[in-house]
Amino acid sequence: MHLDEKIWLTLSFGMIMAFMVITGYQTFALEMGPPSNNELIDPQKVDETAPFNEPGIKQIGENEYEVVMTLQVFSFNPMDIEVPAGSTVHFTLTSKDVVHGFEIAGTNVNAMVMPGHIQKITQKFDEPGKYLVLCNEYCGAGHQVMSTTITVK
Amino acid sequence: MQTSVSQNKVVSGFKDKANKALGISRQDALISKSYLAVAFIALLLGGLLGLLQGLNRAGLLELPAWLNYYQILTAHGILLVVVLSAFFTIGYFYAGLSHTLGGLLPKVRKIAWIGFWTKIVGFVLVVIPILMNEASVMYTFYPPMAAHPMFYFGLALIVVGVWFLAAGAFINVAHWRKNHKGEHLPILAFFATGVFVLLVGATAFVAVEVLFMIIPWSLGWVDTINVMVARTLFWAFGHTAVNIWYLTAVSAWYVVIPKVIGGTRFNDYLTRVVVIALVIMNITGGFHHQIIDPGISLPIKFMHVFMSLAIGFPSLMTAYAMFRVFERTGRRKDAKGALGWIKKLPWGDVRFLSPFIAMAAFAPAGAGGIVQSTNQLDQVVHNTMWIVGHFHLTLGMSVIMTFFGVSYWLVPYISNRVLTPKMNKLGVIQTIIWTIGMVIMAFSMHTAGLFGAPRRTSYTTYGDFSSSLGWDPYMAAVGVGATLLLVAVIIQVYAVFNMMFFAPKGTTEFPIAEVEENEAKTPYMTERWGVWVVVMLIVIAMAYVLPLTDMIVNAPPGSPPFKTW
Amino acid sequence: MFKNRHTNISLLVVILFGCVLFYIGTDGFKAFTEETARVNKLVDEQPEFPDVTLEDSKGRTYSLSEFEDKYLFITFLYTSCNTVCPQLEYNMAQVYDLLPQKYIGEDIVFLSISFDPERDDPSTLERYRKAFKSDGETWRMARIKDQNELDSLLEKFGVIVIPDGRGNFTHNSAFYLVDKNRRLIDVMDFTEIEAAAVKVTSILEKEVGVK
């Protein structure tokens, strides 16, 4: 091996390790890890299972909201949510049929929603405005119409 | 030509003579020709469908009622990712095996044909339900979306076909080694071995998914399916598949390109180490497709970030190797200064130009790949157009442009014809059009993806939301890119069939570069494929036992099949 | 063989080392799992039951002095458990039935302690109590509301409870016997019902005989 190759490989290895360290630090120290909730549900009995028997938005603290939401072809339930600016919203999601995606365009909210699994993701909305929520996993013929909005006032 | 180590000279001298006298045997050539013909027909069809998609998403074309966007998208993915790449890889490596191992054995030829027809039948079975709009499930076919059972039977047959071809390759390699005791496998055959090992390893996962989970479920023998397990098995295959096409391209970079530019190959030992590393670490990389899935704990996801990033290391070694070879060759041709060697490269030769652009594209493509396999960064781009941009860079440029470059000598070689200067010029033009098209498209896709535009979504403005989010101009650019690409596809397909049937007769060289003289002998350890396969299996076991056991033991009640299109 | 004298010696040393290692590591080939080692150690050390406040299924709150001058037969559980806890309680009920009636309530009290105080409120415990036909007096079900008190008890008695993130716990299970001086005197295998009953009876007989 030439010296320049050794340098190159050391840099390459260093870069990979740097990625690992930063990812690990963010995941475990800053708790910025990707959505990985571990609860299960019977996908054929979503409507009868708490909390999904009552989907909707609920205030759980000062400036803190919980949104219990089901995803199904080709809609979200509830649709068109409104929250005041500066509030933290905890989304609890599951699918009633196929695999869906839950993305709020322009934010880092992006999660897969699988039938049989309850997914959770949290976002703080500081900027007032209208946010587009969309399904980003192909779910069928009407996939492109599966969207709703979150209005931050 | 350079002088080689004495032993190599004897071998290559004999080989050159044999080639000049015999060329490739007609029967072996026919196998490769058939595979390449299918590959490029798939390219034409896939490219056409790609244009329809591009125009649709640009908002310029409304598809007729009988033609669903998602149907086209499914066909586009399967034609290009499964058919084009696989058929080209097989055609190329079988030609390579035939050339470097002194011809295919008669029984291997037979196996290759059985494999060919199995794959074709499988492919027809896949296409019929897609045409009937019974299988618009994408090439990833995530349950609980259920296509017509015929679709899955077709996939299973395609896998069986791959196994035949892998078996054929292994038999031929074993036969050669028996007759060449203690010698290193010729480098191209070495790459082929690695590729076929990976193909078997990767398709084993999808075979389990399709045969034991999806088929009984789609036929109604069992009521429900474990969605997460199916998805995990798919990605163990799906990600590896694209990496196999990449490894095929890499083989041309290491073995063929140095010869085309009149140089020598990079260090033989390191080359083989790169191949082995890519084989061992590849299958475990598939997990980064599930970074934002529920049901997988954070430590497991974190460990799989490492498994995915690890593949980056041999790729970075490759990047070094390529530039080292270019630089060395340039200096031999009296290049001056630090970058003088750039001028000495044969830019007008399509056999070099196209793969070179492919390599250059791999720099941003690889960087994007590192982004996607890193937990938090992936969360920003997962399932957006960014991903589509990424695999158009990796597959559409790095892999396919290498394949195009290869076709300009491989097709004449197996057809006993030559590449005329006129055809070379056409190839250069084609390369430039393709490059411009791909750059426009990939750049727009990456950018739109960063803004949040979702992938795999038919034209929609989300109630005029898309314009306020600024996606529309980029999606229009995708349409422009797609148009340019189809022009390039048509030229390319014309070139291939022209070189196959109409170009002037003559002999074309199979360009395989020699090693540098006075290079240290490669340790024999690299040839012990049995050991490498076991190491690969252990690595796979380590990576997959943990999440799979959890998904199976802590499974939710399963899902019934759905047809949602 | 003799040529390699040194090698033979080193082999011997290595084997000897191995024997010593395994002997120490397993407390003389007695404890291959942490659980056995833990039980052996508990029985040796006889830790004292710490001060805790219990809230039982009837909503009564009391400290340990409630059971003064009585033995305690204890299990640890959580009511949402659907694997080992029901079995544990079922077995406990059988021990309860096997013991001579005269001791029950007089010299010994059965106590099931929940380590999931958040979900196991008195009404939940009451339901659970009824399911196992415990009378709520001589066999009580209770939670320890204060997390610090609970943790100190679990630690002292070597009960390890790991939440699995899905609302369940993995935990070790056994019968615990505490004497009148509030010392843990025995930890018994909860699957060996009769052995446990015999042992408790003999201890009680001895005690009552002294009295």
Next chain:
Amino acid sequence: MMTQFIYGLLFYIFLMLPPVANLVESIMITHMHMQMPMLVISGFLMAGIFLKRFPRFFEKWNSNGIPGITLFMIVIICWTIPRTMDEALTLQAIEAWKFISLPFLAGFPLRDSWKKLTKAGKNLIIIIFTVKYFGMGALYIWSEDQLCNNYLVIDQLTLGWGFITTAICLVIYLVYAFTVDPTKYE
């Protein structure tokens, strides 16, 4: 040899870093099937320089490799006992013993002994491991009890399957070793 020693040492230090150690120890299978083998590998890498410095010592006391490989086996088996793994998590001394024994009492002797063993000896060791892994796998999967107090039952099951799959890989290797005659090729 020197560079190998440095790589091994760096690897060893890396494995000792508290966040790294905590992460791999948080899951039972990575504790046993990742951390422990990696510690052995770090020792294996570090050993080279010592073998070269003191060839006489190893030639004298480990001439046929049997004492070395026996020591290796003893240390490895010691670490597959559920209890030692549990105690490594709760007792500092046992944790320290793990970081000393695996590299220096398993990795070191493995480096010196493996090449001294005959072909049959090597295969015998692999066979022992295969049997042991099947046995441990069966124990962890079908054991009624929770074997490790510090891990979930699902962790135990996962580890069991990890053992079984590794054993299957070893069987594949053995089949390869016994059916393929390398002299035909080499």
